[in-house]
Amino acid sequence: MNRQRYYNYIAEKLEVLSFRIKTNGKLNLLDLNIHSETLYRDFLNILYDYNLEPSNIGKANYEAIDLIDEEKRLVLQVSATATTTKINDTLKKKKIKDLSELDYHIKFIFIANEAKKLRDKTYLNQHNINFDSKTDILDKVTILESVSQLTIDKITSIYDLMQKEFGEKPDTLKLSSNLAAIVNFLAKENLGNVFNKIQLNDYGIEEKIEFNDLSDIKESTFDEYKIYYGILDRIYGEFIREGTNKTVSVFRKITSFYEKEMVAKNLTNVEKFFNIIGKVEEHVMKSDLLREIPEEEIDMCVRIIVVDAFVRCKIFKNPRGYTHVAP
Structure with missing residues (x-):
């Protein structure tokens, strides 16, 4: 589904962005924080129907306030530092008193670290501005929860925004890729009558599945698609003979998607596995090679390729002594 691909793309970009903000912060490189504030302004305007603008445009800057929606009487502080001290220091500012008297509401959005623990804290809201810590402290997790519930039109708008921001909007002439070529060849195979000449070490595969906490999808995914190992082995062999x-490049591309998933510490390995499938599918769908192939067949071929990469030790950790599943 387009919704799943769009969500996966948005989630990946927010995850990578937060990771880079944290890394740059350790080096005292803060330019990315400034650009991220602009990104989140446009992002939140779509997500929540806000009309946020920088607080220093056209008027005197509100100290410690980054974005303001005058129509909804809302102000936001965008910060990479997620601490109770950060919130308390903001709430005690004189400008907050002025905003409180104008019946404004304040929200905090933390763009690097998660802020779940901050929602249960008590804060010194001495100026009594409208603020509820349980709902007015946002982070990438709460943002993505909201994204997951959007209509297809809205999630498409955010997806388009992220592609423009990250410079990945493809041309009208779609791109080609080796992964798409593999899908194209695989789609031409008769997958309904599989005869796998290569004997797989099923015990080794099951051991790796259990080692990576993927047992919940063993039957529905691994058992379903590992039987096509021989077909892919032949296709890969033909490419190798061509020199x-x-x-x-196919294996390295899949591995790169896996490496990006490893950054997401809050996801289970099952979620990461399906995210890899989504990213591979999103990547190959950009190619003109697949223009005539139904989306359901593309999805099936991508699942075969990702399961095969797991079997070939290209993604996820291997148990001790595990090198390859084919003798």
């Missing part, structure tokens, strides 16, 4: 780097 091309297609096979290596």
